[in-house]
Amino acid sequence: MLAVKDLEVRYGGITAISGVSIDVAEGETVLLIGANGAGKSSLINAIIGLVQASHGSVRFAGRDLSAVSCDGRARAGIGYSPEGRRVFPTMSVADNVLSGACWHGGASQRQAWAWLCGIFPILKERASQPAGQLSGGQQQIVALARAMSSFPKLLLLDEPFLGLAPVWIAQISEAIRHMQQRGTTILMTEQMARPALKLATRGYVMRGGEVRRSGTVAEIRDVALAEEYL
């Protein structure tokens, strides 16, 4: 479903990632693990189109995305939950969530809202409250629901557990399992290897902007846990 080949991302004179190639097959949950600065966000941002790759290619469902805009990639079926949640703080919880599928018609948005409130009852309880007033865990739920609201084929989750207490990690993990049961393909980054390894089928370990190891969860577990320690 996703094929990244020999990707390079530069910020001026800084090379954030280079020579990165990863594949994600339909229905898989693939983990990108690595410490701060490993290049995980740069890779995710290049896939969704927030940063321009200086070399290499990203293909989604057989289509080269190099000339496709960020919102074109979202419309093509890629959902994205950014590192640090990035909710719109003055917009209501409901508007935040539905902004993830703003090109959908009203019926589809109502269906998404009902579905998401069933998974996350807090969305309904806080629907009209400004999202900036929520706790970090609650904001992560808003960010995840926003990414899910377009019923994406591929879900990109950038550090969904960052800074969260165990109770919120459990809720986010449950929602990720829900998306897995729907057959959604997932690519997630994490520094917190332990909860992420429970969700993934395969993974890549990144360090210094490069993929250093890849394999099944069993094959990368030791290296991933060492990266978590780092």
Ligand SMILES: Nc1ncnc2c1ncn2[C@@H]1O[C@H](COP(=O)(O)OP(=O)(O)OP(=O)(O)O)[C@@H](O)[C@H]1O
């Ligand atoms: N906008 C930017 N301008 C300059 N350098 C950047 C920028 N964003 C990231 N970098 C650099 O690129 C490298 C990779 O950063 P990136 O954020 O992709 O890593 P990461 O693995 O996601 O780390 P973190 O978990 O801390 O976000 C780092 O050296 C970082 O300092």
